[in-house]
Amino acid sequence: MKDSTIISNKKSLNKFVIILFWVAVWQILHLFIGRDIYVPSPFSVVMRLKELIFLKVFWTSIAFSIYRVIIGLFLSITLGIIVGVISSMNRYVYDLIHPLMTAIKATPVLSFIILALIWLSSSNVPIFICFLMCFPIIWTNVVTGISNVDKKLLEMAKVYGVKRLTVIKKIYLPSIIPYLSAACITSLGLGWKVSVAAEVLSHPRNAIGSHLYSAKVYLDSSELFAWTLVVILLSLLFERILAGFIGKLTYRKTTKGSAVLDKGCVKIEATD
Amino acid sequence: MKLQIKNVYKNYENFQVLNDFNMELSSNGIHCLFGPSGCGKTTLLNILAGLSTADQGDIKGIENKTFSYIFQEDRLLPWATVEENIFLILTDSYSKREAQGLMDKYLDLVDLSKFKNYYPEALSGGMRQRVSIARAFAYEGDILLMDEPFKGLHMELKKTLMDYLISYWHQKKQLFLFVTHDVEEALYMADHIHIFQGPPMELTKKLTIDIPAGDARNKNEKIDQFKEMLVHSNKGKLRL
Ligand SMILES: Nc1ncnc2c1ncn2[C@@H]1O[C@H](COP(=O)(O)OP(=O)(O)OP(=O)(O)O)[C@@H](O)[C@H]1O
Numbered sequence: 001m002k003d004s005t006i007i008s009n010k011k012s013l014n015k016f017v018i019i020l021f022w023v024a025v026w027q028i029l030h031l032f033i034g035r036d037i038y039v040p041s042p043f044s045v046v047m048r049l050k051e052l053i054f055l056k057v058f059w060t061s062i063a064f065s066i067y068r069v070i071i072g073l074f075l076s077i078t079l080g081i082i083v084g085v086i087s088s089m090n091r092y093v094y095d096l097i098h099p100l101m102t103a104i105k106a107t108p109v110l111s112f113i114i115l116a117l118i119w120l121s122s123s124n125v126p127i128f129i130c131f132l133m134c135f136p137i138i139w140t141n142v143v144t145g146i147s148n149v150d151k152k153l154l155e156m157a158k159v160y161g162v163k164r165l166t167v168i169k170k171i172y173l174p175s176i177i178p179y180l181s182a183a184c185i186t187s188l189g190l191g192w193k194v195s196v197a198a199e200v201l202s203h204p205r206n207a208i209g210s211h212l213y214s215a216k217v218y219l220d221s222s223e224l225f226a227w228t229l230v231v232i233l234l235s236l237l238f239e240r241i242l243a244g245f246i247g248k249l250t251y252r253k254t255t256k257g258s259a260v261l262d263k264g265c266v267k268i269e270a271t272d
Numbered sequence: 273m274k275l276q277i278k279n280v281y282k283n284y285e286n287f288q289v290l291n292d293f294n295m296e297l298s299s300n301g302i303h304c305l306f307g308p309s310g311c312g313k314t315t316l317l318n319i320l321a322g323l324s325t326a327d328q329g330d331i332k333g334i335e336n337k338t339f340s341y342i343f344q345e346d347r348l349l350p351w352a353t354v355e356e357n358i359f360l361i362l363t364d365s366y367s368k369r370e371a372q373g374l375m376d377k378y379l380d381l382v383d384l385s386k387f388k389n390y391y392p393e394a395l396s397g398g399m400r401q402r403v404s405i406a407r408a409f410a411y412e413g414d415i416l417l418m419d420e421p422f423k424g425l426h427m428e429l430k431k432t433l434m435d436y437l438i439s440y441w442h443q444k445k446q447l448f449l450f451v452t453h454d455v456e457e458a459l460y461m462a463d464h465i466h467i468f469q470g471p472p473m474e475l476t477k478k479l480t481i482d483i484p485a486g487d488a489r490n491k492n493e494k495i496d497q498f499k500e501m502l503v504h505s506n507k508g509k510l511r512l
C-alpha cells in the first residue's frame with residue numbers, strides 16, 4: 001500500500017523488464033563466482049526444470065505438498081476461528097490461550113519440527129508444522145478483529161432491538177473479515193515455507209522438500225534452484241487465488257463505480 | 273404517565289456528570305434539552321435508552337418501552353448501503369413487507385430515495401445524518417430520543433423534518449426528547465425547554481410554551497421573550 005503511494009506518480013516499470021533485470025543480475029553473479037555448485041546459471045536451472053516437468057514424480061510431489069499445506073491451513077483456519085471466538089467470549093479462556101500463542105510464536109520452527117519427527121509419521125510432520133505456525137496468526141487476528149468491533153454500532157443495534165444472530169451476521173462478521181483475510185494471506189505464505197522446511201527434514205515419499213533434501217545430498221544446485229523456483233511460483237499462485245477469493249468477499253462497488261477495499265488492511269507479524 | 277428521574281448519579285472514574293440529578297417529564301410532549309457542551313445531555317439520553325447504567329437512582333415510566341434514538345453520531349454500518357442500514361434494524365421487528373414500506377416512506381421523507389444503494393462513505397455528513405433520522409423514524413419506537421438531530425442540515429429540509437415531527441407527534445402523542453444547541457429549533461418544536469448547566473448536570477430553568485408548535489409560533493411576541501431568555505440563560509456559554 002505504502003510503496004504504491006510513493007511511486008504512483010511515476011510510470012512503473014514493465015514487469016518483464018524487472019524480471020529480465022534480476023535474471024541478468026543472477027547470470028552476472030553466476031559468471032562472477034564461476035562455479036555451478038555455488039550459483040548455477042539461470043539457463044541450467046531452466047533446463048533442469050524442463051527435465052523435471054516430464055517426470056511423473058515431479059507432479060505427484062507437488063500434488064502431495066499442496067495437499068499437506070492445504071490440510072495444515074484448513075486445520076489452522078478452522079481451529080483458529082473456533083478457539084479465537086471462544087477466547088473472545090470468555091476472559092479465562094483468553095488468559096489461558098494467550099501465553100500459549102506467544103510461546104508458539106517465539107519458539108524456533110526447527111524445535112517443533114524435530115519434536116514432530118519424534119511424535120509423528122513423516123507425512124504428517126509438515127501438516128502439523130504448518131498448522132502450528134499458522135494457528136497463532138489466525139487466532140490473534142480473530143481475537144483482535146472481534147475486540148475491534150465498533151461498540152457504538154453494537155449499542156445502536158441494542159437500542160433498536162436487533163437480535164443476536166443478526167448482530168453477528170451484519171456487524172461482527174463484516175468487521176472481522178478484513179482481519180481474517182489478512183491472517184489467511186500471511187498464513188498461506190508462511191505455511192508453504194514451514195511445510196517445505198518440515199518436508200526437508202522428515203522427507204516423506206512424495207514431497208517437494210524431499211527433493212530439496214536429495215539436491216543437498218548430491219550437491220546438485222541446479223536441482224535445488226529449480227525446486228525452489230517451483231515453491232515460489234506455487235506460493236505466488238496460491239496467494240493470487242486466495243486474494244482473488246477474498247477480494248470477492250470484501251471488495252465492493254459504490255454506486256459511483258469505484259471499487260473500494262474495506263478498511264482494515266491489517267498488518268500482522270509473521271514468525272519465521 | 274410521567275417519566276421520573278430521581279436521585280440519579282453517574283460518574284466517569286472520578287468525574288461527576290450526574291450528581292443527585294432529578295427531573296420530571298410529561299410523557300406525551302416534545303421536550304428539548306438545552307445546555308452547554310459537555311454538561312451531560314448525551315449521558316442522560318444513554319441512560320434512558322439503557323446503553324449506560326446509572327450508578328444510583330431511579331427512573332420510572334420507561335419500563336417496556338421501545339426507543340428510536342437518533343445518536344449524536346450517525347452510527348451507520350460502513351459496509352452496508354443506506355437501504356441495508358435501515359433494513360438491519362427493522363428486520364427483527366417487522367415483516368419484510370412492512371419493513372420495505374417503512375423504509376421507502378422515510379427515505380423519501382429525508383429526500384434520499386435516490387441514494388438507497390449508496391454506501392455511507394459516498395454520502396456527505398448531512399446525508400448520513402438524514403439516513404440516521406430515517407432509521408429512527410422507520411423503527412417507530414415508543415419514545416423518540418434525538419441528540420442534535422438536525423445538525424448539518426439546511427433550513428429547508430430542517431423545517432420539513434421539524435414539521436413532520438410535529439405532525440407525527442400529533443398522531444402519537446408520545447414522549448419526544450431532543451437535544452439541541454439551536455435556539456430557533458428549540459422554539460419551533462418544543463413544548464417544554466429544559467435548560468441545564470454542568471457538569472454535574474443541573475436543571476436551571478424550565479420554559480413551557482403553550483402555543484401550538486410549528487408555524488403558529490413564528491410571529492408571536494411571546495416567543496421573542498423566550499428567545500431572549502434562552503440566549504441569556506447560560507451566561508453566554510451557549511454554542512449556537
Ligand atoms: N465514556 C466516557 N468516559 C469519560 N468521561 C465521559 C465519557 N462520556 C462522557 N464523559 C464526560 O461526561 C461529560 C458529559 O458528556 P456528554 O457527552 O453527556 O455531554 P453533552 O452534554 O452531550 O455534550 P455535547 O453537547 O457536546 O454533546 C463530559 O464532560 C465528558 O467529558
Ligand SMILES: [Mg+2]
Pocket residue numbers: 313314315344419
Ligand atoms: Mg452530546
